[in-house]
Amino acid sequence: MQFWQLAESRRSCLEFESTPIPRAALERCLLAAHWAVDPGRSQPWRLVILWGEKPRARLAEALGVAPAHSAAVLLAVWCRPHAGDVPTPTELLAVGAATANLVLAAWEQGVGSLWLPEALLGRPDVTRACLGLEGEHLLGVLAMGYPAAVPPRPPRVPLEQCVRWAP
Numbered sequence: 001m002q003f004w005q006l007a008e009s010r011r012s013c014l015e016f017e018s019t020p021i022p023r024a025a026l027e028r029c030l031l032a033a034h035w036a037v038d039p040g041r042s043q044p045w046r047l048v049i050l051w052g053e054k055p056r057a058r059l060a061e062a063l064g065v066a067p068a069h070s071a072a073v074l075l076a077v078w079c080r081p082h083a084g085d086v087p088t089p090t091e092l093l094a095v096g097a098a099t100a101n102l103v104l105a106a107w108e109q110g111v112g113s114l115w116l117p118e119a120l121l122g123r124p125d126v127t128r129a130c131l132g133l134e135g136e137h138l139l140g141v142l143a144m145g146y147p148a149a150v151p152p153r154p155p156r157v158p159l160e161q162c163v164r165w166a167p
């Protein structure tokens, strides 16, 4: 798929088929994240992939939302700060960039995704039990799978409202 078509056609998906995602397809997504822009070559993103049935079901149960239950893979995205305990805004942006690459690489292969960013906020017990993370900066969970349906394109604020061409 050409980049333009990829960027324009990608949609967040709310419901997935039960078809598993081949490991090679997932690895391609991870590689796309791996090559994202990053500040000072820090690569602050970290990913935990739950693709086995039991761990995935356990996290889906904790998340308690339908897309997590139908997802073939749940992928936790977190940030490892270069120094100290608190990620810098730049590091958080880099994790977003890696996630965007990942989501586009998935879509290119026919795999849909949905960002569930706040589902595990303030739930360190779940984060520990389901992901093996201890006090790390979890930024969200991506539900991934072959879409059962692709939602229509949502309305967008007109481009002119988001962009100003400086003379």
Ligand SMILES: Cc1cc2nc3c(=O)[nH]c(=O)nc-3n(C[C@H](O)[C@H](O)[C@H](O)COP(=O)(O)O)c2cc1C
Binding pocket: 010, 011, 012, 013, 114, 115, 116, 117, 118, 154
């Ligand atoms: C940081 C972030 C957080 C999001 N959180 C949610 C969410 O909690 N629930 C949800 O259904 N979609 C969530 N989304 C998906 C957006 O709703 C979706 O991207 C937006 O409606 C545009 O639709 P599209 O992705 O199909 O273009 C999130 C997206 C981003 C980038």
